[in-house]
Amino acid sequence: MNILALILFLLLGGVVAWAAERVHPSAPRWVGLLTFVAAGLYVAQAWAGGYAYANQYIEWIPRFGIHVILSMDGLSLMLVALTLFLGIVAVVSSWTETERSHGFFQFNILWVMAGVVGVFTAFDLFLFFFFWEVMLIPMYFLIAIWGHEARAYAAMKFFLFTQISGLLMLFAILALVYFHYAATGLLTFNYHDLLGAAISRDVSFALMLGFFVAFVVKLPGVPFHTWLPDAHTQAPTAGSVILAGILLKTGAYGLIRFVVPLFPEASADFAWWAMFLGALSILYGGYMAYSQSDFKRLVAYSSVAHMGFVLLGVFAFHEVDGVLVTNELGMQGAIVTMIAHGFSTAALFMMAGALQERLHTREMSRMGGLWVRAPRMGVVTMFFVIASVGMPGLGNFIGEFLVLVGAFKASIPLTVAGALGVVVAAVYGLVLLQRAFQGTPNPDIPAMRDFGWREMSVMVLMMAALVWIGVYPQPLLDLAGPVIELLWEAP
Amino acid sequence: MTAAAWSALLPYLVLTGALLVLLLVVSFRRSHALAMWLTLAALVATLGALPGSNAAGVQDIDGFLTIDAFANFFNGLFLLAAIVTALLGYRYVEARASRAHREEFYILLLTATLGAMTMASAAHFAAFLLGLEIVSISLYAMIAYPDEGQAPLEAAMKYLVLSGVASTTMLFGMALVYAAVGTMAFGVVLGASADPLVIVGQVMILAAVAFKLSLVPFHMWTPDVYQGAPAPVTGFVATVSKGGVLAVLLRYLVETDLLSHEALFLAVSLIAIVSMIVGNLLALLQDNLKRILAYSSIAHIGYLLIAVLVVSALASPAMALETGMFYLAGYFLMTLAAFGVMTVLSTGAPADTESLASYAGLFWRRPVLAAILTAAALSLAGIPLTVGFIAKFYLFAAGIEGELWALLWALVIGSAIGIYYYLRIVFSMIRTPDDETAVEGSGRSIEGIAAASVLGAAIVAFGIFPTPVIDVAREAVRAFGGFGE
Numbered sequence: 001m002n003i004l005a006l007i008l009f010l011l012l013g014g015v016v017a018w019a020a021e022r023v024h025p026s027a028p029r030w031v032g033l034l035t036f037v038a039a040g041l042y043v044a045q046a047w048a049g050g051y052a053y054a055n056q057y058i059e060w061i062p063r064f065g066i067h068v069i070l071s072m073d074g075l076s077l078m079l080v081a082l083t084l085f086l087g088i089v090a091v092v093s094s095w096t097e098t099e100r101s102h103g104f105f106q107f108n109i110l111w112v113m114a115g116v117v118g119v120f121t122a123f124d125l126f127l128f129f130f131f132w133e134v135m136l137i138p139m140y141f142l143i144a145i146w147g148h149e150a151r152a153y154a155a156m157k158f159f160l161f162t163q164i165s166g167l168l169m170l171f172a173i174l175a176l177v178y179f180h181y182a183a184t185g186l187l188t189f190n191y192h193d194l195l196g197a198a199i200s201r202d203v204s205f206a207l208m209l210g211f212f213v214a215f216v217v218k219l220p221g222v223p224f225h226t227w228l229p230d231a232h233t234q235a236p237t238a239g240s241v242i243l244a245g246i247l248l249k250t251g252a253y254g255l256i257r258f259v260v261p262l263f264p265e266a267s268a269d270f271a272w273w274a275m276f277l278g279a280l281s282i283l284y285g286g287y288m289a290y291s292q293s294d295f296k297r298l299v300a301y302s303s304v305a306h307m308g309f310v311l312l313g314v315f316a317f318h319e320v321d322g323v324l325v326t327n328e329l330g331m332q333g334a335i336v337t338m339i340a341h342g343f344s345t346a347a348l349f350m351m352a353g354a355l356q357e358r359l360h361t362r363e364m365s366r367m368g369g370l371w372v373r374a375p376r377m378g379v380v381t382m383f384f385v386i387a388s389v390g391m392p393g394l395g396n397f398i399g400e401f402l403v404l405v406g407a408f409k410a411s412i413p414l415t416v417a418g419a420l421g422v423v424v425a426a427v428y429g430l431v432l433l434q435r436a437f438q439g440t441p442n443p444d445i446p447a448m449r450d451f452g453w454r455e456m457s458v459m460v461l462m463m464a465a466l467v468w469i470g471v472y473p474q475p476l477l478d479l480a481g482p483v484i485e486l487l488w489e490a491p
Numbered sequence: 492m493t494a495a496a497w498s499a500l501l502p503y504l505v506l507t508g509a510l511l512v513l514l515l516v517v518s519f520r521r522s523h524a525l526a527m528w529l530t531l532a533a534l535v536a537t538l539g540a541l542p543g544s545n546a547a548g549v550q551d552i553d554g555f556l557t558i559d560a561f562a563n564f565f566n567g568l569f570l571l572a573a574i575v576t577a578l579l580g581y582r583y584v585e586a587r588a589s590r591a592h593r594e595e596f597y598i599l600l601l602t603a604t605l606g607a608m609t610m611a612s613a614a615h616f617a618a619f620l621l622g623l624e625i626v627s628i629s630l631y632a633m634i635a636y637p638d639e640g641q642a643p644l645e646a647a648m649k650y651l652v653l654s655g656v657a658s659t660t661m662l663f664g665m666a667l668v669y670a671a672v673g674t675m676a677f678g679v680v681l682g683a684s685a686d687p688l689v690i691v692g693q694v695m696i697l698a699a700v701a702f703k704l705s706l707v708p709f710h711m712w713t714p715d716v717y718q719g720a721p722a723p724v725t726g727f728v729a730t731v732s733k734g735g736v737l738a739v740l741l742r743y744l745v746e747t748d749l750l751s752h753e754a755l756f757l758a759v760s761l762i763a764i765v766s767m768i769v770g771n772l773l774a775l776l777q778d779n780l781k782r783i784l785a786y787s788s789i790a791h792i793g794y795l796l797i798a799v800l801v802v803s804a805l806a807s808p809a810m811a812l813e814t815g816m817f818y819l820a821g822y823f824l825m826t827l828a829a830f831g832v833m834t835v836l837s838t839g840a841p842a843d844t845e846s847l848a849s850y851a852g853l854f855w856r857r858p859v860l861a862a863i864l865t866a867a868a869l870s871l872a873g874i875p876l877t878v879g880f881i882a883k884f885y886l887f888a889a890g891i892e893g894e895l896w897a898l899l900w901a902l903v904i905g906s907a908i909g910i911y912y913y914l915r916i917v918f919s920m921i922r923t924p925d926d927e928t929a930v931e932g933s934g935r936s937i938e939g940i941a942a943a944s945v946l947g948a949a950i951v952a953f954g955i956f957p958t959p960v961i962d963v964a965r966e967a968v969r970a971f972g973g974f975g976e
Contacts, residue, residue: 061957061958061961062958063958063961063965064884064888101855126884129875130875130876133874133875133876133880134875134876136874137869137874137876140914141921144918144921145921152918152922155918156911156914156915156918159910159914160907160910160911160914163872163874163907163910164907164910167903167906167907168903170884170887171887171899171903174884174887174888174891175891178888178891178892
């Protein structure tokens with residue numbers, strides 16, 4: 001598979017979509033949709049056709065030993081597939097949302113996604129950082145131009161948080177490369193060369209923290225989560241879908257791909273604290289979600305809680321023969337949680353956007369009894385609320401269950417705290433459903449349109465994906481398996 | 492002088508000759524367009540003489556100038572900046588200056604460029620001072636160029652007085668060093684000297700340099716002069732006059748190894764850190780784009796001092812020179828692009844378009860100009876896809892190699908603060924304007940838009956493929972004293 005071509009195709013699609021606005025105001029969204037569908041089919045065909053490990057290696061800036069290294073292993077493959085699928089969802093969910101600059105809107109969606117595909121496939125640290133930052137600028141525009149009332153503040157906060165933590169990561173990347181250079185005389189940003197870098201324990205701990213902070217800000221984990229509720233609430237629907245479905249996963253991906261393998265010992269030393277932050281995120285996110293009256297804010301805080309499971313699973317180092325090693329079950333749980341959360345939260349944000357478009361409010365106190373008016377929306381919401389609560393048989397359950405089983409071997413108190421979070425999730429999930437869709441219908445609500453075939457078709461696809469992961473997760477575990485085994489061997 | 496020396500000197504001769512021709516032409520036939528095109532031709536011809544000058548190798552001209560690829564790298568930057576300034580200035584000067592004296596703008600532009608080129612190759616205190624004064628005196632007049640309004644006059648006056656003080660201080664410092672060492676040529680190693688005359692003299696010279704580079708605490712003039720000067724001239728002040736001083740500073744420090752003196756190293760480090768932090772903090776408080784860019788330039792030159800400090804922190808100054816050259820090239824591109832957009836928007840307006848509020852909605856009114864200013868702002872903030880990122884990357888790489896941890900932390904903190912106000916510039920362009928009363932000129936300047944577009948494209952192109960610039964810089968470093976591999 002030609003990954004570079006895939007990324008360039010998305011970038012080109014963005015330019016075409018922008019230009020297409022001159023032809024017709026609705027042309028850009030068709031360009032956006034077709035671009036994602038075509039790219040998605042390309043990846044799907046590679047996946048179905050027995051998926052071969054793709055790899056590209058091109059010289060870029062020889063002065064610093066920087067190459068364009070794009071590879072795709074199982075983990076990258078499933079995340080890229082998720083990205084492209086949610087690209088379709090993002091375009092569909094904002095089909096009628098934009099009032100102006102339709103072309104530039106689609107341009108930004110496509111460029112964010114191109115950046116994300118790059119993040120998931122870059123195996124040169126410079127290239128990774130390049131994509132990591134490139135995906136932020138279009139996201140900033142999505143929030144700042146098409147966002148809601150407090151968009152300026154939210155966009156600025158989002159950008160500042162991610163940029164500043166990004167600077168720390170850049171510092172850490174360069175220091176890692178330099179120390180590796182000082183030890184071996186080889187100036188390189190190649191991930192595989194840097195894997196076994198011999199660095200003193202103290203330095204490696206400091207560098208690990210530089211990466212960790214950047215990824216946990218993006219994840220986000222408590223106490224670096226404060227940008228998320230604002231950004232989510234203010235972003236347009238497509239922005240929220242991308243943010244929750246994909247951008248948060250880049251943080252989780254970074255932890256799995258970079259922090260643990262590059263700094264196995266430092267990660268093991270830090271594991272308890274990382275798990276603690278994970279458990280804290282689960283409980284605090286759940287508590288905050290429960291106390292929200294804004295539909296989108298509630299879902300945003302629930303994301304903090306769900307991403308806490310990722311932290312818990314990734315850092316569930318346990319002792320084998322006196323050595324701390326990564327936890328296979330925890331890792332697999334974290335990966336499944338990433339994918340499942342991508343679907344369930346994207347769907348809920350799409351729902352929030354659909355409600356806002358119809359009712360012009362996100363306040364749940366001004367909703368109520370919507371099930372009667374829009375039964376299809378009610379059913380869909382119920383499905384995804386139940387999924388995100390962690391009902392067995394749906395994807396999120398598999399992820400959280402595996403994480404908890406894995407974490408149990410590492411720390412029982414933190415596992416108990418995490419498990420309590422599942423209970424809290426049931427509370428805020430049902431509160432959401434009850435306040436918005438059940439109860440007495442609010443007489444002030446105008447007659448509203450139910451979901452049409454356009455919305456239902458993406459929703460049904462996402463439901464099917466969650467059921468598939470929930471009932472038969474083995475294909476995902478098989479894809480992630482080799483990646484995790486490599487980690488297991490690393491220390 | 493040998494033939495090789497003559498060909499090394501050719502760019503200087505071409506520019507001086509063209510200057511005289513322009514002077515004569517202007518005295519006999521006053522035509523604004525003719526003067527502008529002659530100036531462009533002169534600058535392009537001078538650029539054309541640079542490769543030949545490089546081919547002559549390192550040429551020592553009577554101990555006064557050292558012309559080498561290092562000097563010519565900077566010369567190239569100065570000439571390109573002058574071309575941009577001439578293109579930007581054309582419609583601007585036409586609108587702001589009376590018919591009687593439009594053409595002299597280009598004469599001043601050429602003399603200022605010649606002065607900066609002299610500094611880039613200075614190997615002697617006399618050449619240093621000569622170049623510096625040629626630049627400064629040309630700038631006094633350029634800043635005060637517009638006919639109307641008090642601000643330009645006030646800015647020129649301020650610059651004249653303060654810059655005069657700085658030059659005098661520098662001259663006195665040079666005299667002290669001469670008294671102690673007995674020569675005014677650069678080639679004497681002074682790093683280990685404990686002679687109080689040398690140390691006091693060096694401190695005075697460095698203080699004057701810090702003034703010209705507008706480093707904290709010698710930065711007070713910067714925002715006022717930036718604001719008062721006409722936009723195209725501000726861009727020139729921000730780039731060429733500082734670039735010239737930086738070129739001579741790098742050469743001087745390499746030749747004298749001055750910063751191996753511990754106290755001086757500490758002092759320069761402190762100035763760098765304070766400039767990065769104070770420059771960025773004060774930029775936060777501004778609502779005027781020129782003042783924002785003024786404070787941001789203080790911070791950027793502060794960042795650049797990391798490269799200057801690495802000169803002595805490493806065994807070989809090659810990395811330091813390369814970093815300084817690349818950073819300065821990037822800084823030239825983004826600063827000129829920002830002032831270019833401002834100039835185009837100010838063309839035809841009674842006053843410069845400088846308040847952030849007047850940029851509201853620019854994205855929807857003038858998408859091309861807005862995109863260029865966005866690229867410049869993101870580049871100044873150091874975001875990937877722009878040359879500013881590669882430049883910052885260079886600084887990190889050089890700083891880590893020199894293990895200047897405190898400076899790197901200041902760089903991180905400064906950049907973090909900077910993101911906020913650079914993003915404010917971008918946001919103000921996508922915002923819908925509060926009212927339609929924003930004063931705006933016709934903005935019709937084909938030459939200006941063309942120049943700004945090329946700069947914007949270069950910011951992105953070199954942000955993705957920096958190798959051509961890196962190669963040129965490395966080649967120049969290799970020529971300079973045989974550093975490098």
